Amino acid sequence: xxxDITIGQYxxxxxxxxxxxxxxxxVAALVFIVTLFVIRDFIGYAMAALALAVTIAISRVPLGxxxxxxxxxxxxxVFTFTLxxxxxxxxxxxxxxxxxxxxxxxxxxxxxxxxxxxxxxGSSLLTLTTKPIRLTDxxxxxxxxxxxxxxxxxxxxxxxxxxxxxxxxLLEETDKIMKAQSAxxxxxxxxxxxxxxxxxxxxxxPLFISAFRIAQELAMAMEARxxxxxxxxxxxxxxxxxxxxxxxxxxxxxxxxxxxxxxxFADTIYGFLHII
Amino acid sequence: MAKHAERTIIRIEDLxxxxxxxxxxGPSRAIDGVSLDIQAGSFTAVIGRNGSGKSTLARNINAxxxxxxxxxxxxxxxxxxxxxxWEIRQRAGMVFQNPDNQLVSAIVEDDxxxxxxxxxxxxxxxxxxxxxxxxxVDMYGxxxxxxxxxxxxxxxxxxxxxxxxxxxKCIIFxxxxxxxxxxxxxxxxxxxGELHDEGIxxxxxxxxxxxxxxxxxxxxxxxxxxxxxxxxxxxxxxVGEIRAMGLDAPLAVELGERxxxxxxYIPYGLVTVEEMVAYLCR
Amino acid sequence: MSIRVEDLxxxxxxxxxxxxxxxxxxxMEIEDGELIGLAGHTGSGKSTLVQHLNGxxxxxxxxxxxxxxxxxxxGAKLTGLRRRIGLLFQYPEYQLFEETVYKDxxxxxxxxxxxxxxxxxxxxxxxxxxxxxFESAAxxxxxxxxxxxxxxxxxxxxxxxxxxxxxxxxxxxxxxxxxxSDILRMLGNIRxxxxxxxxxxxxxxxxMARLADRIFVMEKGRIELSGPPEDVFSRGAELRGMGLGLPxxxxxxxxxxDRGAEIEGRPLTLDAxxxxxxxxxxxxxxxx
Numbered sequence: 076x077x078x079d080i081t082i083g084q085y086x087x088x089x090x091x092x093x094x095x096x097x098x099x100x101x102v103a104a105l106v107f108i109v110t111l112f113v114i115r116d117f118i119g120y121a122m123a124a125l126a127l128a129v130t131i132a133i134s135r136v137p138l139g140x141x142x143x144x145x146x147x148x149x150x151x152x153v154f155t156f157t158l159x160x161x162x163x164x165x166x167x168x169x170x171x172x173x174x175x176x177x178x179x180x181x182x183x184x185x186x187x188x189x190x191x192x193x194x195x196x197g198s199s200l201l202t203l204t205t206k207p208i209r210l211t212d213x214x215x216x217x218x219x220x221x222x223x224x225x226x227x228x229x230x231x232x233x234x235x236x237x238x239x240x241x242x243x244x245l246l247e248e249t250d251k252i253m254k255a256q257s258a259x260x261x262x263x264x265x266x267x268x269x270x271x272x273x274x275x276x277x278x279x280x281p282l283f284i285s286a287f288r289i290a291q292e293l294a295m296a297m298e299a300r301x302x303x304x305x306x307x308x309x310x311x312x313x314x315x316x317x318x319x320x321x322x323x324x325x326x327x328x329x330x331x332x333x334x335x336x337x338x339x340f341a342d343t344i345y346g347f348l349h350i351i
Numbered sequence: 352m353a354k355h356a357e358r359t360i361i362r363i364e365d366l367x368x369x370x371x372x373x374x375x376x377g378p379s380r381a382i383d384g385v386s387l388d389i390q391a392g393s394f395t396a397v398i399g400r401n402g403s404g405k406s407t408l409a410r411n412i413n414a415x416x417x418x419x420x421x422x423x424x425x426x427x428x429x430x431x432x433x434x435x436x437w438e439i440r441q442r443a444g445m446v447f448q449n450p451d452n453q454l455v456s457a458i459v460e461d462d463x464x465x466x467x468x469x470x471x472x473x474x475x476x477x478x479x480x481x482x483x484x485x486x487x488v489d490m491y492g493x494x495x496x497x498x499x500x501x502x503x504x505x506x507x508x509x510x511x512x513x514x515x516x517x518x519x520k521c522i523i524f525x526x527x528x529x530x531x532x533x534x535x536x537x538x539x540x541x542x543x544g545e546l547h548d549e550g551i552x553x554x555x556x557x558x559x560x561x562x563x564x565x566x567x568x569x570x571x572x573x574x575x576x577x578x579x580x581x582x583x584x585x586x587x588x589x590v591g592e593i594r595a596m597g598l599d600a601p602l603a604v605e606l607g608e609r610x611x612x613x614x615x616y617i618p619y620g621l622v623t624v625e626e627m628v629a630y631l632c633r
Numbered sequence: 634m635s636i637r638v639e640d641l642x643x644x645x646x647x648x649x650x651x652x653x654x655x656x657x658x659x660x661m662e663i664e665d666g667e668l669i670g671l672a673g674h675t676g677s678g679k680s681t682l683v684q685h686l687n688g689x690x691x692x693x694x695x696x697x698x699x700x701x702x703x704x705x706x707x708g709a710k711l712t713g714l715r716r717r718i719g720l721l722f723q724y725p726e727y728q729l730f731e732e733t734v735y736k737d738x739x740x741x742x743x744x745x746x747x748x749x750x751x752x753x754x755x756x757x758x759x760x761x762x763x764x765x766x767f768e769s770a771a772x773x774x775x776x777x778x779x780x781x782x783x784x785x786x787x788x789x790x791x792x793x794x795x796x797x798x799x800x801x802x803x804x805x806x807x808x809x810x811x812x813x814s815d816i817l818r819m820l821g822n823i824r825x826x827x828x829x830x831x832x833x834x835x836x837x838x839x840x841m842a843r844l845a846d847r848i849f850v851m852e853k854g855r856i857e858l859s860g861p862p863e864d865v866f867s868r869g870a871e872l873r874g875m876g877l878g879l880p881x882x883x884x885x886x887x888x889x890x891d892r893g894a895e896i897e898g899r900p901l902t903l904d905a906x907x908x909x910x911x912x913x914x915x916x917x918x919x920x921x
Binding site: 237240247309 | 457478
Binding site: 248251252254255256257258259260261262276277280281284285 | 684687689712715716718719720721722725727728729730740741744745776790791794
């Protein structure tokens, strides 16, 4: 189950999309999401879907892998779809028992469903093609201008870096502690809710102690390696805006322009389609 | 091995260090008047039981702990002088016991870069240092991996590379092999030998006697004091005292002692198994 | 009490790119009262194997019998089994959680639903066996103890279950020599006074040579060597090929033989090596 969630998972690769500046990718993902909310009709979505499909193709992330990520939020998609289908007033199409499906409802349901699917796929493409640590670097760099407003961009990024590093360690530790306590007859599966919560104490106490020990030892190791905050620090991977990033940004701008044009001239386009 | 001019790089003068402990009225004294001069390019092993003060001593060398009495100098910089703290930590790197809890980044090469990044070195130069350091510990092939995919010995090698990339003059190893399996232990000890050959000053804190036989000098700590100090051949003449401090003597030394008691002539100064075998089979 | 393992297979992360066959057809039999050494370098499958012996892990295929009854059978009662099999993981002190050593050691017995009087008796007995002084240590916080004492408290927590089979994964790892020898001595005592099966996972071949009746050596999920220490340690080259070594003394004797020294027998411990070398030196001196 947990394995199926591809949001936040990295798909190793060396494609053009993988190599883009993480800052650009973060901004692009944000812009893409905003665009999805600006778009008003299916022609717009068709354009967004096309843009996304091209990007996915370039990234060489298998479509099956992306769809696995959708599986995890399948319930939410179905829920949104059903809610919109039945809860919109308008011209009745047909009835299912006491529920009425309207023309507008069906339209809304398809519209919202498409938006959600594009939204999830667009944002997961960001994490699928960007290592978490590069994502952190990108965010740190993007947040830097807000430092003047008191946003501790370096500290936040360092916290994320360390979290990424130690999540697997703590998961392993949890597994080990659970096994060790159940070898002493601890039972985590039966009893009332309160009883079960109480039974977690033998896991949580050692886990917290481990986490504190890690924190203490890591802090000492970082100090020993001359860590003194973000000031005066350089980076091995300097984020550099390269030609390919400029090209990608231009393509992004083109996409935005097309979506905007489509929105402004939607009526004309419809009229044109009508004539045909 | 290159012969270095005798020059003191770490000077410990009458060091006293006390911890405040819960539930006890006064502070407890972890280090009780230790004086040591460590020569540049030397390999010093510091041994002692848990609680003998050896780890506290290590942390006093690179200013993670500051003396309660006496003074510590690294390459002329005094550790209690707040202005020179970064100079000291760059010159005296440290590798800790737990291979897991000293790696900062989820990618090996990023972790190795952490120290140089803190020193504000230019990215091109960091790249060169990271690649060289990973090569030196034979982990270049794993540079893109995540530490949690590596064995204990490999993680410890990454930690060493992280220190080497800072180009320190000395490295203090605080029980670097205590949590490793024999293979990992051998890997780490091999790298220590190579660093020594390159002329880096090494201080190895350990309780494995076998790891000390390759050192130039052995310092045995007991109850916060230096109990024995000298080249291995000389220190291991005192097998009885070593045992009384709850430590084991290396196999060759112990065997030599027993054979002597059985009336065989075995010269003193045979500390490695190879030396002993060579003598017995001469 | 006996253990029989038949053709055990276990796969980690099945269906993922990280799929590994951690156990690949392991079979073994252990008799009552034996002290078994289980060796193999990290990742060879030792820890995975012992976790099958008390049902924490379930095999993909193969069977495990404890005292004749199959614990891998569907619906087998594991609660009773876990009481009888004490499993001590690496660095067990990281699982201490109670306010006092007493309460922590009592955790196991109280999970068994024992009376207070019986629990008390078990705690005292377990602390004694583990080499902790009841008067001075029972009411202390386990987190205030020294490293070696913490380890002993964690071992007492398992001994308080009065297991018929005691499995220890690297019980001396990370301790100083004094604490290490305390713990090994304790194992000897438990075995003498209890006559239970003890399975000792260790990298330390000297400990194995000194304590084990039989040794199993694992490599890549299989048992590659097994038998009494003298047999297993006569295969120095194979062991080295698996990233393992010989007991120090045995390794030294091998080096002497390589240089042409004629040494009788197969000394594994320092005591035995001392005698053998003494004899060798005397015979060498006797010759012209």
